[in-house]
Amino acid sequence: MPVDDPHRVVCQLDELLAERGMTLTALAEAVGVSQVNLSVLKNQRAKAIRFSTLTALCDVLGCQPGDLFTVARP
Numbered sequence: 001m002p003v004d005d006p007h008r009v010v011c012q013l014d015e016l017l018a019e020r021g022m023t024l025t026a027l028a029e030a031v032g033v034s035q036v037n038l039s040v041l042k043n044q045r046a047k048a049i050r051f052s053t054l055t056a057l058c059d060v061l062g063c064q065p066g067d068l069f070t071v072a073r074p
Contacts, residue, residue, distance in 0.1 A: 007047075008072040008073075008074065009071055009072075010070050010071070010072050011042060011068065011069055012067065012068055013041060013057075017061075020061065020062075022061075024038055024039065024042065027057075027061070032056065033053055
């Protein structure tokens with residue numbers, strides 16, 4: 001895949017929040033990340049995520065990275 005092609009990684013944050021009855025604001029506070037940054041992730045606009053943020057998200061949401069992200073078929 002050429003470098004300028006968009007990625008196919010899809011964030012399932014909306015689904016996980018809904019399943020847990022949690023708001024983006026509450027998640028941002030619990031993780032220690034801005035709501036804006038989580039919104040970028042949730043709306044599929046993120047280009048990268050720090051492992052420390054991923055770990056914190058998984059800890060707070062009680063999930064694994066594979067629950068949070070999937071790869072869409074081409």
